[in-house]
Amino acid sequence: AQKVTQAQTEISVVEKEDVTLDCVYETRDTTYYLFWYKQPPSGELVFLIRRNSFDEQNEISGRYSWNFQKSTSSFNFTITASQVVDSAVYFCALIMAQTGANNLFFGTGTRLTVIP
Amino acid sequence: SAVISQKPSRDICQRGTSLTIQCQVDSQVTMMFWYRQQPGQSLTLIATANQGSEATYESGFVIDKFPISRPNLTFSTLTVSNLSPEDSSIYLCSVGRTDRETQYFGPGTRLLVL
Numbered sequence: 209a210q211k212v213t214q215a216q217t218e219i220s221v222v223e224k225e226d227v228t229l230d231c232v233y234e235t236r237d238t239t240y241y242l243f244w245y246k247q248p249p250s251g252e253l254v255f256l257i258r259r260n261s262f263d264e265q266n267e268i269s270g271r272y273s274w275n276f277q278k279s280t281s282s283f284n285f286t287i288t289a290s291q292v293v294d295s296a297v298y299f300c301a302l303i304m305a306q307t308g309a310n311n312l313f314f315g316t317g318t319r320l321t322v323i324p
Numbered sequence: 325s326a327v328i329s330q331k332p333s334r335d336i337c338q339r340g341t342s343l344t345i346q347c348q349v350d351s352q353v354t355m356m357f358w359y360r361q362q363p364g365q366s367l368t369l370i371a372t373a374n375q376g377s378e379a380t381y382e383s384g385f386v387i388d389k390f391p392i393s394r395p396n397l398t399f400s401t402l403t404v405s406n407l408s409p410e411d412s413s414i415y416l417c418s419v420g421r422t423d424r425e426t427q428y429f430g431p432g433t434r435l436l437v438l
Contacts, residue, residue, distance in 0.1 A: 241424065251414055253367075253429035255325070299366065303424055310355055310424055311382065314366040 214315035229285045231300030239305035242283045248296040290322045328430035336436045344403045345433045347417035352397035355420035362413045373400040407437045
C-alpha cells in the first residue's frame with residue numbers, strides 16, 4: 209500500500225536558520241512521482257517541485273533544496289536562511305505511475321513557523 | 325502553469341442545503357480533480373472530473389453526495405449535497421495537462437456548515 213509520512217507535525221525556527229522537512233514514502237510501484245506543495249495561511253496550494261523515481265539528482269532552487277534518496281525512500285526538503293514568508297504548511301505527495309492513476313497521496317503536512 | 329479560479333471563495337451554509345462550487349481554468353486541460361481538506365487535515369481526492377462522462381469517485385465518496393459536472397475542458401462544478409457540519413472543509417480543484425503530470429491547484433473554497 210502507498211503511504212507518505214511526514215513525521216514532523218510542527219517546526220518553529222528563528223529567521224535565517226536553516227530547516228529540513230522530512231518526507232518518507234512507501235510504494236510498490238517502481239515508477240512514481242514525488243511532489244512538494246506549500247500551503248500558506250491564505251489556503252491555496254502552491255506547487256514547489258516534482259521528481260520522478262528515476263531521477264535521484266538533488267535539486268536546488270534559490271533557498272530551496274531537495275534531497276531524494278531511493279535507498280531510504282525519502283524526499284527531504286531544506287530551506288536555507290529561512291524567512292517569515294516561508295511560514296506555511298508543507299505537504300509531500302506521491303503519485304504512483306503504475307497503480308495509482310492520478311491520485312495524489314498527500315502526507316499529513318508539516319507546519320513551519322519562522323519567527324522574526 | 326494554468327490560472328485556476330474557484331467560486332465562491334468561501335461560504336456559510338445551513339444544514340440540509342447544497343453548495344455548488346465552480347472551477348474555471350484559463351486553458352484546456354485534460355485532467356481535473358476535486359479534493360477535500362478537512363480542518364487541520366491533509367488533502368483527500370474526492371473524484372476525477374471526466375469531460376463528457378460521469379466522474380470517477382474515490383472510495384468513500386459517492387455521486388449522490390458529491391455530484392460533479394465537466395461540460396468542457398476548462399470548467400467543472402462540484403456540488404456538496406445535503407450539507408452537515410462534517411462537510412465543513414476546504415474544497416480544492418486541481419488540473420493536470422496530461423495523465424500523471426503535475427497537478428496545479430485552485431485557491432480553494434472554504435465551506436462552513438452551521
